[in-house]
Amino acid sequence: MSTTRRFWWFSAVALILTLVTVGFIALLFWHQLTLDEKNIFFEVVKARFIYFFGAGFILLLGLGLILDGIFHLYILPIKRLTEEIQIILSVNPSRRISEEGGQWFVEVASLLNEWADRMETLQHDVDEKIGLVRTEIEEERNIFAAILSELPQGVMICNAEGQILLYDKQTRQFFEAEPESSGPDLSCRPGHFIGLGRSIFGVLEKNRIVHALDEIAFKLDRNEADVSSRFVIVSPAGNLITVEVVPILDACERICTGFALILEDITGRMEKEAKIDGLFQGLTTGIRTSLAAIRSAAEAMIAYPNMEKEKRERFQEIIHHESLTIGDRVNDAASKYSSRLLGRWPRTRTAACDFVEGVKRQAQAKLGIQVEIQGEHLEAWIELDTYSALLAMLFLLHRLKDHAFGEEREGGSGRPGKQQFSLALGKEDGFICLDIHWPGPPVSMETLNQWDAETLSVNNELFLLPLGEVIRHHDAELLPLPGKKDVGIAALRLLFPEAQVVEGKRLRTPLTFGPGSRPEFFDFDLFDHYGQDSDMDDRPLRELPFTVFDTETTGLDLRGGDEIISIGAVRIVNGRLLKEDIFDQLVDPKRSVPPESTRIHGISPEMLKSQPPIEQVLASFHLFAEGTVLVGHNAAFDMKMIQMKETAAGVRFTNPVLDTLLLSAAIHPAQENHHLETIARRLGISIMGRHTALGDAIVTGEIFLKLIALLEQTGIHTLKEARTLSQKTFYARKRY
Amino acid sequence: MPKKILIVDDEPNIVVPLQFLMEQNGYAVDVAYSGEEALESISRWRPDLVLLDIMLPGMDGFEVCQIMRLNEAWRDIKIVFLTAKGRDVDVAKGMVLGADAYIIKPFSNTEIIAKVRALLENTK
Structure with missing residues (x-):
């Protein structure tokens, strides 16, 4: 450790200088003595040597102890102090300086800690205010993103270089949906990664886009009204997808700064x-x-x-x-x-029982009509536009009530106990029958036809179509039943076609928005990032795309045949860790997995049986990491593992590599421990899901983002500078 | 010697009245119910005109037409497509393949007799 060395050099030099001075004075003194005096001095020294020697020894020892004390109590703590203050200032304001060392140092440290407390409180207040404003903005962005991700069309926005700035769930599904016949896992299909900052040409043939852009440029030149270009592609799942390319123009000059792709699955249509x-x-x-x-x-x-x-x-x-x-x-x-x-109206598959329950509730709540449900539970589905269907039922009940009980009520002899309708479900010839029974006069066909033509309205709720129309839209029929005339029970029947099971229907997941849940589907800041192909070395770390990765292995013996059993990776684009843009793949190691290692990573041999081999996974990972800087904790180990398989996989990883372990050691040389957990704790990162490749990769990614901030403080901005620094640290650590 | 007409259609209910009609108008008639039968009849009997349905079991009418037009000896046999396929592209395709006329079902008897007569008289 250089601090220690420098201190001891200093101490040695000081000691030697002192000795030389003392020796010189002693020499002068010696020369001035007469011979007799010299003899007497000799005699005295000879007789009392132990005193002289003791004095000299104690002097040196004392000096040494004092120096050591100063070193440990003041010099080392002060050196550490600098590092710790740097951490507090840059990444972890909650960290406090350990108050160990000399008394003065402790005083200084406790004052500094107090100052840090105040700073933190102040910072907290400011952050809170900023946070409030930001929350509002975030909310709007979230709503935008959530809605965007639920559009039936896929939307993708790219800058002029073809880098993806925005995409939605649909788009991802279009390109990543897997034909049933191929491999066991999604991520193992080369050529189909969609992610922020990735090139669109990974998923769409470049010529298609270039052709479309040429066509657009031509149309722009001629000032045509329609400047988009369309083509059809076949997705990996075999669906027909129309792609509409729309240019994004610079406001001042009519220059194409990017383009939007609107994708629509037209297979069904x-x-x-x-x-x-x-x-x-x-x-x-x-x-x-x-x-x-x-x-x-x-x-x-x-x-x-x-x-x-x-x-x-x-x-x-x-x-x-x-x-x-x-x-x-x-x-x-x-x-x-x-x-x-004919599915003219959007209809929802609904359980018939639920619908009837709904009718019962609403009739009670909105019309005060008691409805009783009779008969057994029926497991059947109907397709409904639930709102209009419910309204139609309420409308019918309302009319029936007036028809059946209206006069009685007017006559003042209403019997509320008898004013009850009953609903019964049944199945006949592939139709679902919904029967309404009531005690009272039956409804004539003529009355039914009248109701048929009436516009649906219940209390204040209005549906601008007549009852008949709504019934027809459901392919349903309304008819009077014979009922039981002898006991004065009349009946009506609604016939619904039973819903068929439709396969492959798009399931809709709920829209979720809230803090931190923003889908990582867009990043318009990438618009300004040009020239992603240019040499990455001179670009600032903040701008670079990173693939943070980790592997799990059967053991630590590189040459002894230990194999990779899992690769996990997450991408960092524009300073954001994209937790949706991940690579998470188990690997069949084609050998046994020692139980000791299973205890660490929790991966049992059974889990690996149907997984792809390393060659296939590595080829896929190569594609995933294309054009990015690889980042790993103790990356040298993982890279060795990977490099040993490169030939078999037919790929070469030429990506620059950064190691969080080395970077951390370079930034905090006074800290002895650079384990993943320790660094994470030091930088205030909470750890979860450790010892899965993906979990570790995510933690490493978070650490790396904080390290970038720390590096910037020490004046390291570009990739090249970071690489030089870690190389130095590498040799330094090797030597000591 | 009466002119010879070959009727090619897999639908007997169409063949019967057509055959009757042609015979009443003084033509000699042979019938084929598939493309293969049609070619066999053409080489054996050599008709002057073929009333050719497009949708046939096995080899379809377009194919029969193409084979006929590739054979030098059969060049001057008139071909009249008689079909329920009424799309414009089908008509165009038939004409390109070398048919002399294209009649869409349902046709009137007068129309078809007039067309047949016109085509056969031209050859004289």
Whole structure:
């Protein structure tokens, strides 16, 4: 340690100087003595040597002890003080200086700590105020991001270099959805990483985009009204996706500073259209064929009235048969058309029971009508536009109440106990029947038709369509039932088609927004980052994209056949740790996993059985880390592991590498311990999920972000400077 | 000697009245129910005109037409497409393949007789 060395050099020099001075004075003194005096002196020294020696020894010892005390009580603590103050100032304001050392030092330290307390409180207040303002902004951004991520279309925004600045969940699903046949894990498919700061050309063929941009430039030149360009791609999952490229222009000059991609999955629509088209074509062709036979036969019979009886009968038979065929064809087409292809209203699959429950509750709450649910629980689904369907039911109940009990009430002889409707669910011929029973007069067909034409309104709620229309939109039917006339019970029935199970329907996850939950899907600050291909060495650390990674292995013996069993990585783009942009992959090591190592990382051999081999994972990881700086804690070990597999995987990791262990040691040479946990604690980072590759990578990433701040304080800004520093530390640590 | 007409259609209910019509108008008629049968009849019987349906089992009408037009000996046989496929592209495709006329079902008997007569008279 250089401080120690420098101190001891200083001490030695001081000691030697003192000795020389004392020796010189002694020499002068010696020369001035007469011979007798010298003899007497000798005699005295010889006889009392122990006193002289003792005095000299104690003097030296005392001097040494004092020096040592000064060193440990003042010099070392002061050196540490500098480092600790730096930490407090830059990354962890809650850290306090340890009050160990000489008394004066302790006084200074406690004063400094008090000062740090005040600073922290002050900082806290300011932060709080800033936080309040920021929360509002964040909220708006969150809402924006959440809505964006739920748009049915995919949206992606790129700068002129094709770097992704924004994308949404849809887009990610389009490109990462996996055909069932391929590998066990998503991340193991080369070529399909979407992430902030990544190149769009990783997922979309470059020529397509370039062509589209050329087309746009041409249109811009000619001042055309429509400047977008469209093309169709096939996603990895085999879906047809239209891509619309829209330029983003600089406000002053009409220069393209980036472009937006709007992606839409048209597979479903195309299928539906193809079905309708097929249905139509089949229908027209079929009808034409039959009509041709009918017409030809009929015209022949008209033109040759005297044809033989046999021929005539044959022709009549043809006409009859073909007209029946036309009838069948029309019926067939009509049934296919209505049941499968018309989902005009957005309808939600709803459990029939839930719907009935809803009707019961709302009838009570809004109309004060008691509804009783009868019959057994029915496991059936119907497709409803729930709001209008509910309103239709309430409207019906309202009308029925007036119809059945209205006069009684007016007559003042209302019997509230009897004013009760009952609802019953049933299933018949693929239809769900919702029967309404009530004690009272039945409803005539005429009345029903009247209600059919009335606009839906219940109290103040209005739906601007008549009841009949709403019922038709649900492909439902309303009809009176015979009821039980003998006991005065009347009934109505609503028939709903039973919902079919639709596979592959898009499931909607809830929108979530709140502090810290902002999806890491956009970062417009990247707009200004040009030239990502330029040499990374001279660029500031803050601007660079990083892949922070960690591996878990079967053991620590690099050459002895220990293998990687897990790689975890997370990206840092523009100073933000992107926890959604991760690589997390277990690896089949093709060898046994020692139980001792399982105890550390918790990965059992069973978990690795169906995992891809290292060659495949490494190729994928290579792609994930493309164009970024690799960061790891004690990265030398992981890099060695990786490099040993490079040839097999057919890739080479040429990325620059930074090591948080070395950087930490360079910044805080006085701290002895640079374990991941210790550094994290020192920098005020909470640890969770340690000893999974991904968990460790995330902790390392957070440490690295703080280290960047610390490095900047010591004047280290660019990648090159950071690399030089860690190299120095590397040799320094090797030597001592 | 009467002119010879080959009717190619897999739908017997169309073939029957058509055959009757053509015979009443003094033509000799042969019938084929598939593309292969049609080619066999053409080489054996050599008709002057073929009424050709497009949708046939196996080899379709377009293919029969193409084969006929590639064969030098059959060049002057008239081809009339008779089909329920009414899309414009189908008509265009038929004409490009070398058909002489394209009649969309349902047709009127007068129309088809007129067309057949016109085509056969031109050859004289």
